[in-house]
Amino acid sequence: MQQEQFEYDTVRFKSVGLRYGNGPEILQDISLTLTPGSFHFLTGPSGAGKTSLLSLLYLARRPSRGSVELFGQDVTSAPRHRLPAIRRRLGVVFQDFRLLDHLSALDNVALPLRVAGASEAEIQRHVPELLSWVGLASHMQAKPSVLSGGQKQRVAIARAVITRPDLLVADEPTGNVDDRTAIRLMHLFREMNRLGTTIVIATHNEQLVRQMRHPRLHLEGGRLSILQPEEG
Numbered sequence: 001m002q003q004e005q006f007e008y009d010t011v012r013f014k015s016v017g018l019r020y021g022n023g024p025e026i027l028q029d030i031s032l033t034l035t036p037g038s039f040h041f042l043t044g045p046s047g048a049g050k051t052s053l054l055s056l057l058y059l060a061r062r063p064s065r066g067s068v069e070l071f072g073q074d075v076t077s078a079p080r081h082r083l084p085a086i087r088r089r090l091g092v093v094f095q096d097f098r099l100l101d102h103l104s105a106l107d108n109v110a111l112p113l114r115v116a117g118a119s120e121a122e123i124q125r126h127v128p129e130l131l132s133w134v135g136l137a138s139h140m141q142a143k144p145s146v147l148s149g150g151q152k153q154r155v156a157i158a159r160a161v162i163t164r165p166d167l168l169v170a171d172e173p174t175g176n177v178d179d180r181t182a183i184r185l186m187h188l189f190r191e192m193n194r195l196g197t198t199i200v201i202a203t204h205n206e207q208l209v210r211q212m213r214h215p216r217l218h219l220e221g222g223r224l225s226i227l228q229p230e231e232g
């Protein structure tokens with residue numbers, strides 16, 4: 001959970017490279033520091049490596065070279081048993097949602113709270129409120145199979161933010177919703193950010209990137225550049 005005093009950067013990449021199998025390096029020599037409470041978009045053409053970079057952040061992969069530190073801990077060399085504690089500080093919105101099909105929307109969102117040992121009273125207080133806020137008040141008991149793409153996406157977002165993670169990583173979180181809903185969801189991310197969560201959002205939505213005026217991490221040809229809003 002969030003701390004008042006930060007003695008470390010949320011994310012630090014040092015000369016990170018990533019390749020799949022014997023293929024070419026998708027990410028080349030990326031060095032990057034994200035300070036606590038920062039908000040970045042991640043942009044770049046399709047296939048540039050945005051999801052691959054995010055997968056390093058949410059610990060689905062380790063880099064082929066270089067090092068990745070999260071919350072001051074080198075996750076490249078950390079023993080596997082140390083990773084779950086780091087994962088609990090992350091919220092992730094996957095491009096393909098990854099909801100549990102046998103659970104209702106409410107139970108999908110409640111899951112990370114249950115894993116963290118929250119009481120049922122706490123769950124009943126927070127989860128319906130958040131689901132209502134993202135416009136799903138009348139779908140709380142629905143299973144993912146009967147939800148639209150945009151509804152599933154909002155369940156996935158609610159699940160990622162319900163624990164107030166230290167770092168939120170979202171892959172195209174507004175790709176399936178209309179413009180008005182996209183702006184509403186961005187306000188949710190902005191509010192979380194205001195409360196201290198560090199945020200990285202991969203998106204193709206140029207209009208949102210321009211409107212929200214956060215710096216962007218831009219990937220192209222395996223290289224990362226950081227663009228400030230006025231340059232973007």
Ligand SMILES: Nc1ncnc2c1ncn2[C@@H]1O[C@H](COP(=O)(O)OP(=O)(O)OP(=O)(O)O)[C@@H](O)[C@H]1O
Nearest residue numbers: 020021026044045046047048049050051052053095
């Ligand atoms: N599991 C994998 N095995 C092999 N190659 C992969 C794998 N995942 C991604 N790639 C390749 O890595 C490159 C970057 O893919 P990635 O999904 O990270 O790009 P992206 O920028 O997120 O694309 P998009 O905007 O279309 O979602 C692509 O050439 C892709 O084919």
